[in-house]
Amino acid sequence: MRRAETQNKSDGDLYYIIENGIRLSGMPAFGKEHEAGADVDTWKLVLFLRHLPNLTAKELKRMESLNPKTKEERQEEEQEQEFLRGESPQNQGNEAHHH
Numbered sequence: 001m002r003r004a005e006t007q008n009k010s011d012g013d014l015y016y017i018i019e020n021g022i023r024l025s026g027m028p029a030f031g032k033e034h035e036a037g038a039d040v041d042t043w044k045l046v047l048f049l050r051h052l053p054n055l056t057a058k059e060l061k062r063m064e065s066l067n068p069k070t071k072e073e074r075q076e077e078e079q080e081q082e083f084l085r086g087e088s089p090q091n092q093g094n095e096a097h098h099h
Contacts, residue, residue: 002052014046 006014019031019042030045032038055063069077082088 001049006049007053011046011050014049015042018042018045 009017017027019029021027021029031042
């Protein structure tokens with residue numbers, strides 16, 4: 001979506017593609033006929049596409065944090081946070097156990 005072939009399209013072209021999809025390409029139509037505010041949402045997506053080439057590192061990190069995660073990815077993040085808080089798997093539940 002950041003490539004020139006997308007960015008060189010007119011806003012109207014992008015709007016049309018979002019609303020109607022591209023037949024036989026795997027790009028589905030996202031237009032919601034007769035739904036209040038749908039037109040505004042499509043234009044917001046056009047603005048978002050225009051902003052993609054200029055994403056800041058902070059924006060990219062925020063977007064990545066919103067991606068769906070697997071159970072394993074969530075567990076790994078929790079372990080990382082525990083480590084950063086000074087906790088470790090050896091210390092959890094084993095305080096009375098010494099070698």
